[in-house]
Amino acid sequence: MESVCVLGAGSTKYGRLDDSIVDITVQASADAIDSAGIEPGDIKAGYISNVFGIADKQVHLGPVIMSNLGISDKPSLSIESACGSGSVSFREAYANVAAGFYDCLLVAGTEKVTHTGTEWTTTYFAYCSDFFHEGSAGVSFPGLFASMARAYLTEFDATEEDFAQVAVKNHNNGILNPKAHLRKKITIDDVMSSAVVASPLKLYDCCPFSDGASAVILCTEEFAKKVGGDYIRVTGSGRGGSPAALQGREHITTIPSTVLASKAAYKMAGITAKDVDFAEVHDCFTIAEVVDTEDLGFFEKGKGVEAVREGKTTLNSDISINPSGGLKSKGHPIGATGVGQVVEVYDQLTDQAGPRTVNDAHIGITHNFGATGASCAVHVFESV
Amino acid sequence: MESVCVLGAGSTKYGRLDDSIVDITVQASADAIDSAGIEPGDIKAGYISNVFGIADKQVHLGPVIMSNLGISDKPSLSIESACGSGSVSFREAYANVAAGFYDCLLVAGTEKVTHTGTEWTTTYFAYCSDFFHEGSAGVSFPGLFASMARAYLTEFDATEEDFAQVAVKNHNNGILNPKAHLRKKITIDDVMSSAVVASPLKLYDCCPFSDGASAVILCTEEFAKKVGGDYIRVTGSGRGGSPAALQGREHITTIPSTVLASKAAYKMAGITAKDVDFAEVHDCFTIAEVVDTEDLGFFEKGKGVEAVREGKTTLNSDISINPSGGLKSKGHPIGATGVGQVVEVYDQLTDQAGPRTVNDAHIGITHNFGATGASCAVHVFESV
Numbered sequence: 001m002e003s004v005c006v007l008g009a010g011s012t013k014y015g016r017l018d019d020s021i022v023d024i025t026v027q028a029s030a031d032a033i034d035s036a037g038i039e040p041g042d043i044k045a046g047y048i049s050n051v052f053g054i055a056d057k058q059v060h061l062g063p064v065i066m067s068n069l070g071i072s073d074k075p076s077l078s079i080e081s082a083c084g085s086g087s088v089s090f091r092e093a094y095a096n097v098a099a100g101f102y103d104c105l106l107v108a109g110t111e112k113v114t115h116t117g118t119e120w121t122t123t124y125f126a127y128c129s130d131f132f133h134e135g136s137a138g139v140s141f142p143g144l145f146a147s148m149a150r151a152y153l154t155e156f157d158a159t160e161e162d163f164a165q166v167a168v169k170n171h172n173n174g175i176l177n178p179k180a181h182l183r184k185k186i187t188i189d190d191v192m193s194s195a196v197v198a199s200p201l202k203l204y205d206c207c208p209f210s211d212g213a214s215a216v217i218l219c220t221e222e223f224a225k226k227v228g229g230d231y232i233r234v235t236g237s238g239r240g241g242s243p244a245a246l247q248g249r250e251h252i253t254t255i256p257s258t259v260l261a262s263k264a265a266y267k268m269a270g271i272t273a274k275d276v277d278f279a280e281v282h283d284c285f286t287i288a289e290v291v292d293t294e295d296l297g298f299f300e301k302g303k304g305v306e307a308v309r310e311g312k313t314t315l316n317s318d319i320s321i322n323p324s325g326g327l328k329s330k331g332h333p334i335g336a337t338g339v340g341q342v343v344e345v346y347d348q349l350t351d352q353a354g355p356r357t358v359n360d361a362h363i364g365i366t367h368n369f370g371a372t373g374a375s376c377a378v379h380v381f382e383s384v
Numbered sequence: 385m386e387s388v389c390v391l392g393a394g395s396t397k398y399g400r401l402d403d404s405i406v407d408i409t410v411q412a413s414a415d416a417i418d419s420a421g422i423e424p425g426d427i428k429a430g431y432i433s434n435v436f437g438i439a440d441k442q443v444h445l446g447p448v449i450m451s452n453l454g455i456s457d458k459p460s461l462s463i464e465s466a467c468g469s470g471s472v473s474f475r476e477a478y479a480n481v482a483a484g485f486y487d488c489l490l491v492a493g494t495e496k497v498t499h500t501g502t503e504w505t506t507t508y509f510a511y512c513s514d515f516f517h518e519g520s521a522g523v524s525f526p527g528l529f530a531s532m533a534r535a536y537l538t539e540f541d542a543t544e545e546d547f548a549q550v551a552v553k554n555h556n557n558g559i560l561n562p563k564a565h566l567r568k569k570i571t572i573d574d575v576m577s578s579a580v581v582a583s584p585l586k587l588y589d590c591c592p593f594s595d596g597a598s599a600v601i602l603c604t605e606e607f608a609k610k611v612g613g614d615y616i617r618v619t620g621s622g623r624g625g626s627p628a629a630l631q632g633r634e635h636i637t638t639i640p641s642t643v644l645a646s647k648a649a650y651k652m653a654g655i656t657a658k659d660v661d662f663a664e665v666h667d668c669f670t671i672a673e674v675v676d677t678e679d680l681g682f683f684e685k686g687k688g689v690e691a692v693r694e695g696k697t698t699l700n701s702d703i704s705i706n707p708s709g710g711l712k713s714k715g716h717p718i719g720a721t722g723v724g725q726v727v728e729v730y731d732q733l734t735d736q737a738g739p740r741t742v743n744d745a746h747i748g749i750t751h752n753f754g755a756t757g758a759s760c761a762v763h764v765f766e767s768v
Contacts, residue, residue: 052438058515059466059508059512059515060464060755060759062759063625064758066625067514067628067629067632072628072758073624073625074757075624075625077759078463078464079463080444080461081444081462082444088461092476099482099483119604123441124438127441128443128444129437129444130451131450132442134469135441241448241455241458241459243456244450257457257459261459268457363705371444371447374444377459
């Protein structure tokens with residue numbers, strides 16, 4: 001097995017973007033290529049993650065992106081796993097480099113939906129649930145995560161203010177990230193007084209719909225050394241699944257796929273949760289981050305809220321959770337999100353994170369899931 | 385590298401289907417599992433290929449399929465490469481088994497679009513072209529392949545009747561395939577007198593819009609031997625790309641990605657085009673099959689029509705092209721097509737093809753592309 005590295009990273013701003021899905025993907029890819037110090041011709045294939053290219057009238061994105069980069073002869077594909085598309089695409093590219101099929105790949109995630117409006121987006125996003133059992137009953141994702149939040153409030157010593165604190169923390173981080181969608185300081189009162197979306201979740205408990213594209217260059221360590229730029233190692237890669245519909249699960253205050261994926265990734269990397277310096281986790285709703293930090297092994301089940309309350313997950317505390325601002329503040333262009341998490345880890349571990357730097361960090365992880373965690377991938381990265 | 389095998393295969397009928405996209409995919413998958421003689425729990429991950437799940441309100445198909453098969457803990461993903469999705473998904477699964485990441489995978493392709501009507505389908509399929517340069521100018525796939533056909537007629541010694549002969553041949557094969565969509569004998573006159581879709585292509589030069597799902601079980605040879613059923617080896621896997629828009633290509637009577645993918649696949653398998661006994665090729669339009677058989681190295685450039693005219697590509701002639709009936713007669717459920725080709729090769733090489741059997745066949749290939757060949761994958765299979 002080859003040692004696999006991230007050699008460069010690029011990203012557009014996340015938010016409401018005017019450029020086309022093709023243009024933003026090419027921008028992020030070109031930035032990643034520049035960051036890596038390579039030529040487009042060094043890339044042997046393109047792994048694109050995207051869910052709703054149809055919203056901008058472009059499916060089969062791979063060849064269009066490769067053609068725009070001037071490497072139309074190179075193969076490409078699109079990978080979709082709902083909101084977890086980016087990390088699943090990263091995982092496939094990782095497997096191909098590790099196996100020795102390619103020495104250098106482009107992994108680009110992208111989404112462009114804000115121009116379609118909230119109704120279109122909410123409806124189509126619901127097609128990512130188990131639609132026969134969930135969406136067709138009128139439940140979309142805020143409702144599903146609200147069920148998880150209500151169960152959590154019932155089972156554990158938690159309050160809605162605890163969830164609100166997750167949003168406050170992630171906005172504090174996002175303010176320090178020039179690429180973030182919502183760069184706005186908020187208070188617990190702001191969250192508590194925002195409109196109820198699906199009780200107990202309020203507007204500020206929810207991540208925004210965002211446009212955006214992120215890209216990284218993945219290569220063998222031999223290739224990275226030859227190029228000579230800053231690189232980090234991918235030391236663990238794990239995947240897992242959960243029953244597609246929330247109703248099929250024994251407990252809804254845990255996400256089985258996160259547990260499976262993180263255990264596999266930690267095992268491959270030869271680490272435990274205690275070794276992780278910072279984590280980019282899937283906080284599509286505030287409740288999700290709380291559940292994630294427990295399922296990833298950072299805190300015991302039911303103790304994630306206590307950790308938030310005590311400030312254990314703020315920047316440069318016990319474990320920095322979502323230094324980028326997370327989905328909540330940085331934004332959530334669903335096909336791009338998982339790749340964007342890798343961009344953040346690359347920036348952190350190569351000293352390019354500026355004021356949001358996690359001090360003395362050597363090990364970072366990404367955790368990204370689709371739907372209510374029906375699919376999940378976790379990756380472990382280490383500085384060289 | 386592990387020796388990779390196809391251990392089982394299943395498929396729904398192709399055509400207009402009433403069942404949901406989830407149901408048809410589960411049916412094909414369950415058939416493949418039965419055919420392989422394994423239990424669902426033997427499967428370590430699911431590779432799903434699909435383009436327009438939104439047409440049946442189900443994106444993020446992987447976890448829904450895995451949950452319905454009772455293996456919700458196993459990871460899954462969806463892969464899209466337009467009409468070439470199936471073979472690209474197969475390629476990714478192949479790479480993962482070859483690398484030793486998994487010993488047994490489900491590869492399932494699926495599409496459900498006929499209920500949306502021709503206008504929806506034509507419009508959305510056009511999003512698989514380079515939409516900015518092609519679709520937005522009002523050109524959909526019949527127009528693009530008509531351009532290729534017109535160029536071919538101009539450059540080479542060919543007639544519209546030659547193209548028609550491809551349709552006649554593939555219908556002759558499809559009649560022998562109980563899973564085929566259009567099981568109807570046709571004549572050259574039928575083709576020539578059918579409605580003009582985009583001159584010189586007429587209705588009977590075009591494959592139909594189809595629903596359908598196909599699945600195969602991919603595993604290591606060690607796993608296949610332990611199970612003990614019929615299996616075939618995957619001995620070559622190649623991919624390639626072409627400029628996304630037809631206007632970006634130097635010549636439009638050849639598809640560069642086919643040449644790249646087939647050369648790579650033959651090289652890996654240690655064969656030449658002469659060694660191939662039969663081929664399932666991408667005949668979305670009759671002109672495509674002619675161009676394919678040249679680009680795959682079976683005939684010289686410009687001589688593909690002569691081969692058709694002289695009956696060199698009929699069942700059990702020089703080289704049997706599309707014994708299944710091809711996209712033209714068997715049908716083209718776009719996410720399923722590439723996987724369905726593998727089902728045909730499995731049936732042929734394990735003596736399960738009945739009256740359409742290619743006699744004494746030992747080597748078969750699949751050739752499947754997206755759009756006008758912007759993306760392509762070729763695989764070589766050999767009997768044990």
